[in-house]
Amino acid sequence: MSFIENLEASLHQGFIDQEKTSYGNYKPKLLINNKEKNENVLATLLEELNHCQSFLFSVAFITESGLATLKSHLLDLKRKGIKGRILTSTFLNFNQPKVFRELLKVTNIEVRLANIAGFHSKGYIFEQSSHYSLIIGSSNLTAQALKANYEWNVKLTSHGNGEIISHFNQQFEDVWENAQPLTEEWITTYERDYTPPTTFSNPEKVAELPVPYQVNPVQEAVKIEPNKMQKAALQKILAVREAGEERGLVVSATGTGKTYLSAFDVRRFAPKRMLFVVHREQILQKAKSDFMRILGGIESDFGILSGSSKQSSARYVFATIQTISKEENLKQFDPAAFDYILIDEVHKAGAKSYLRVIDHFKPNFLMGMTATPERTDEFNIYELFNYNVAYEIRLQEALEEDMLCPFHYFGVTDLEIDGEVTDEAVILTKLVTEERINHILEKIHYYGFSGDRVRGLMFCSRKEEVGRLSRALNERGLRTVGLTGGDSQEERIRQVERLENGELDYILTVDIFNEGIDIPSINQVVMLRQTESSIIFVQQLGRGLRKHNSKDFVTIIDFIGNYRNNYLIPVALSGDRSQNKDNVRRHVKDTSYIKGISTVNFEAVAKERVFSSINSSNLTQFKLLREAFIELKNRLGRRPMLVDFVTNHSIDPKVLVQKPYFNYYQFLLKVKEIEPSLSDYENSVLTMFSQEILNGKRLHEIILLELLLKSKTVSMENYMYQLSMANCELTQEVLNSVKRIFNLDFFTQNARVKYGQQSIIKLKNNEFFLNEDLRMSLATNTFFREMVIDIGKSARQLNSKYNRDKSLTLYEKYTRKDVCRLLDWDKDETSTVYGYRVKHNTCPIFITYHKRKEVESNINYEDKFLSPEILKWFTKNNRTLASEEVKAIIRAQELGITIHIFVQKYDKEESFYYLGKAIPDQRSVEQTSIFDKKGKELPIVTMNLNLEQSIEYQLYDYLVTNEDQKSTT
Template sequence: MVNFIQNLEASLYKGFIDQNYSEYGSYKPKLLVNNPKKNENVLTSLLEELDNCNSFMFSVAFITESGLATLKSHFLDLKQKGIKGRILTSTFLNFNQPKVFKELLKITNVEVKLTNLEGFHSKGYIFNNKNHYSLIVGSSNLTAHALKVNYEWNVKLTSHENGEIVHHFKNQFEEVWENAQTLTEEWIAHYEKNHTQIVNSSVIGQVTEFPTSYKSNSIKEALEIVPNKMQQAALQEIQAVREAGKNKGLIISATGTGKTYLSAFDVRRLNPERMLFIVHREQILQKAKSNFNRVLGGIDKDFGILSGSNKQIDSKYLFATIQTISKEETLHQFDPEAFDYILIDEVHKAGAKSYHKVIDYFNPKFLMGMTATPERTDDFNIYELFDYNIAYEIRLQEALEEDMLCPFHYFGVTDIEYNGETIDDTTLLTKLVAEERVNHMIEKIQYYGFSGKKVKGLIFCSRKEEAEQLSNVMNTKGYSTFALTSKHSQKERELQVNRLESGILDYIITVDIFNEGIDIPSVNQVVMLRQTQSSIIFIQQLGRGLRKHDSKDFVTIIDFIGNYRNNYLIPIALSGDKSQNKDNIRRHTKDTSYIKGISTVNFEEVAKKYIFKAINNSNLTEMKILKEAFAELKNRIGRMPYLYDFITNQSIDPTVIIDKHSNYQQFLLKVKAEVPVLTDYENKVLTMFSKELLNGKRRHEIILLDLLLKQEQVEYGEYLNQLKASDCLIDDATMVSVQYIFDLSFFTQTYKIKYGEKAIIALNEDNSFILNEEIRESLDLNHHFKNMYIDIVKSAKEKNKLYQSHEPLSLYEKYTRKDACKLLNWNNDESSTMYGYKTKHQTCPIFITYDKKDDLESSVAYGDEFLNQDVLKWFTRSNRTLGSKEVKKIIEAKENNIEIHIFVKKDDDEGKDFYYLGKALPDKNTVQQTVMKDENKKELPVVQMNMVMEQSIDSKIYHYIKSAKNELNKH
């Protein structure tokens, strides 16, 4: 309690009196805003407080379904912990829709009351913690826009439980609460009957998301239809492809982003004599024709259909199914030069013979292909078909950011358990459709709900039999569902889709026939009851609900995460991060602020546990995965990829490849790429560059290697000028360290042998740098070696953009013990004997594994723990006392001019890398000698102290690391 008060006092002094006050305090007042560029929003802070409180009180005038959806899974997790809350809201301006009150009633651990206080317009969130209160007060109502997108000002304050300010807030809340009416079903029925919204939602800063619509009834109106910002950019890039003399182009565009309209705009710009638009299903034809008509205008007879039932082959703009136009008798009715412009929709299907027949027959001035999923699981290379000309590409994240898609709220929810075992991909069918599981599923889909007046849902199952039996069971429980599988005809599929859209059906239950090529914009709920097979299929199924429609403000995605081996694919797919880095995936599971706009990603606590388990049990860098990434990238760019290509195409992180292989040449040989032979020494040099410099953690070595590519020797002064121009440190210790890296004296004997044993770069007597003769000769004579050298330099330059150059270490980036020795300018790599910490060369790096394994012997299982974002409770090694020389050095670090650097990793599954959290100094008032017991229960002396961080730790990484403790042992 004393520590808390001191901390709070220091926080208040810094916050309200002197921002330069040096004493630590983790409860500083903070302005909360929504800043998309920095991935910051009010919601993140609200959720952090909510997830760590003992109870809460919200006083908010306005609540939307979408705003409430952002908190639903968190309320459920709190319920499991027995934590309750209260929400006070109103009927002010009749803004709150009747349905949102129905949604509030579903949250059984939250009591809701309504005030009829005139002009009730409060926006305050109060969180009760163990011995203090947190307050978030300002302009944000409980709406998704206010919490994630709108320009809002909110202040976060912390108060002791006896503080006057919190009592003002609590008293105000209780006073209104006492006279407010409890939310009941009867009250909602009465409100619904009399509800009329008397103001436009924009009046109160809540802009409702309506779909972009194109309405045109005439040529004049058609000309007035203009492309949105993203489509304008796409049109410019398509035109650039044509101006470059290319006659083919590929559009990669996420489902729902308006590919058809984009192609129509391009046709309008190009104004061809005749155009052919090819689709793979007849039901798409009419809609495509209608959309083109709206954009292009003109008379009806200009627009024709070529299908099984229509043969309007003379039309200026012809819309054809591939099945019909690929028939010999149909195809040969056309002159090969008949169409100036040919467009192929869902072109990833073009591996089929029918497509090849048509593409080979016609000779248009321009051929355009459109797809959302160019990555294929078959051997067909769609990029090659279009001569590797990607005219434009927009993926899910960008489309959400540009507000081209319907916002979504994704919920990774817990599947049911049988005898302590969670549903997985081996579960018997009888269990998949058992009464208990179906009831569990219904409970979840009702709790998380949907946007709109009536549910229009798709449920994806793992087996046909499951879909059929689930439909039967749901129909007995009052739902109207239909199981559609591959055995149903196209006509039957269209009929059932129409029944869903018209409201006759609540759900269509299917396996995977709706992964793509189906357009049901009114879908407002997608339920996934199957294993995540691949990121591609996951995004395809997610995409079924992402088209905008005026009947919904968002789509609800409910994903039943069982004990599936591939669960880790979900955060990979949602974040778009293909690096194959386990820690990145963990962070994307814990911190989901990467999702743009008002969309959110939420994992129930138990579901999160299963994802962490799947990550731990998976081998993300197995050769099969690396080979697939290599093949996919080779297909995309039409040649053997270099490491730099993996970076620029957002594929696997090159360092992941190098971690498993000594250098890229060795990897290329493993995947049987045809590459020239390298000498043993050339291999060793590339290994040194790859293992030590490719990560880009220090710019100095990269700059020198780059200079020596262009000239045989580099004057010392010229090198210094280049470093200064790049804002690099040029102190003597750093310059000596660079020399020790290149003459290999920094490395242990094992590494010297691995790296070729001779100095790579030497500093001559005339004060100039030169490469050794053998490397220089290889650069002159071996073109392949030179390319590999250049590739590493280019890749290292790109990766170095993550790091600042005027400091040896960059906050929140990851480093090994070896990196620390190098970047803190130690003469040698002493990582093997550093263990938890070591003081040398006026520096003391401290390495902490936050979540230590249960089987770790007691003498090294220290209780290191963050007390808050400014203070780390830290323990020395065992068998150390206050009189130990190494301990005295650390306690007197400030007086001895020793810099203490804190490195932390979540657990050992993260490998050798630690997050750098900054510098720290010990709080001498907290230094004390204590004891810990070894495996034989013998007491050993140890010293503990509080380390005060120079800078408060970023809240996202702080909460991520703090969540490590027993993450997998919960529940």
């Protein structure tokens, strides 16, 4: 089907008959921001931008945050030689002078100021290889308009000869011709005469305190009220106390107001005396100030106990752990001196100093607060607080609730020096070369910061780098200072004050400031070191996430080299702890998990380095699995079941039953959590359920297993009824497939031996029942029964992302065995299906898009996407137009054969993305040839396959991009 035919069908569907089938992504589309569906205007704009040949924007209003969402993408376009033009305005003085300076940094776009009164257009035009795309509507180039506001925009597609695109282009050119070019001189004049708009405030401005907190400091009696999220947290904390508990743990992301939350709870509790314990002296004064603001009262009620202050008799004592934990200081306090104790950054409470304080005092209520309860030393923070997690809000939720300052993360490409990319082994001299310093300065200049001046933190890889890089940057005109663990608390406080007061541009550090430091005005965080752990990554990112009236957002610039741990970046940003490579890959290509107006952006080369790290890393090594197991066990206070890993967003249960364990029982034996307690047959059945049912890819088997765990027999009628109630596909082919799974007929001989050989579920007289051995085991072995029930519960949870009324779910991943099963084939034909096979009126086609260089030429088929809708595909070699299988595929529609397309990026992946159904374009069918390694010519057939549904942008971009062919400059 040609582009014109696709476009005509799409327009017919869009404007005349929505029931008409069309192939391609060309139909008119309404673009809105919908956080429930993870939809936003920005995603479509980036899709068009990243594949265009040129672009035109006509937008009245531009904000720094809006431009930031595009900066890395515009830089990638520059590398490809692609340019664009932007028409904007000074209408209503909305556009601030600084945004025009930011626009000048993007050298592959030309900007002009419309010389038209009331210029208020919002349109984006993209020239693609075969057509034009237009986005016209209400969205200006602001982060709010592109990600959050209620907006209506229409995306249209036009051929180059179309009248609509001709009108838009002509309008643009008419205004452009008479518009003022953006220059440094023009900006200087605009800046001199600029007055901020008075008719409305900047819609992206944020304040240091949410509106409910803002009070006039001279009004002592005004009561400050918690915000919505804090009200919910306070209710949960109260519920813990009302349940008779004396300890509670609050897990709250950095910057979400833990101190205010604790102060609100103290106000409600009204203790006679309170103790607040922190681990750094510089945050004592801030904590004391916040509590005074919430609690009111006279200043002498609030005292500090530290190395430099001994106000231990106050009603509210704010103490450093270093001071109060000393024996001579503890002895001064009666164990019942405080009826409410708060411990900040309580994840450190495994240290002897903390335990000494906790053991000494006997308060009515002990609250611990932390952003990162996860520990690497296996100390159980949860146990310390009697497993009472009173409240928990992580980074993603906090962003969604607008509790944090929005951020724009940029994964940028670290420099290649002498042909070597920065990695773990790079020597110090290469980290501070003239070339790398230029590279760092170029990136921090390009990506910029919000506000009038930079207030930045740079995290370096080693102490020596801190000093040398600081001196080098100072020689270039920046004002920086380096701080390490060797610097005193007083020196740290002094330098932080200098940063906040405008005397410094950056503080460089290596082993401090990950936590326990509060600098709300930070507007740029630069990461010049590899990601050591997701916890540290989030801690460092969190340094800039506090709201402050001097900034609208914080810029995070992460220099990505060839680090083995690069895969931890998407893990940290998404909060995904599944250890599932497919999940981690998705979080690189699809960043819709970031809520609010924050964005995650990777420069193209940096993105491929992350993918390379994912591919080469072993995310399922025993050490990592054991750590996750212990962490969840600590949280629950008991041995976790598989379903606990799902509900607590921990490791994907499927990872725990991969080779060499095969089932969770074997994993528990490996971690020495249990003693052997199952027979060989029970172990075999657990293996079968773990390998075939747990993945949740089809609900039919799960329902039948659940029914038989509750009743000795299940009638076919009842089973069919339960399937219909669950909206499952009901065909005889599916029912036959389910029977073959449970009687093991579907599997190879090796698999049948591994699964115990005998039929697990039998069918007689339309009644299902378990085999006698299994029924007896379930009745007599409680542990075994719990394990089977757990698999069913976990499979139910995992099934939620799959279709129930269709055999396959678009964009999910499947193995060849999965496909044989879900297409209702009689047998697992993984070993013979290879690239494709026509069977049972179905034809699954499996494609490895980027093949290894060593693949023999006669099987190195040049399958290629011509567009997100069209796949140029090759049959096996030694096939001609007269081959029966080829004729069947060509006539698939006529013969009732359904073609399904499955693609993996590399053959190191174990499964394939399902891209939906396809129909051969018979006009494209051609017999050609391929040569084997001996030079012999072999016939082969090629054709275009039209996909029923255009591939989603992020997945398409991921599949077609091959880092082996990309420049690393």
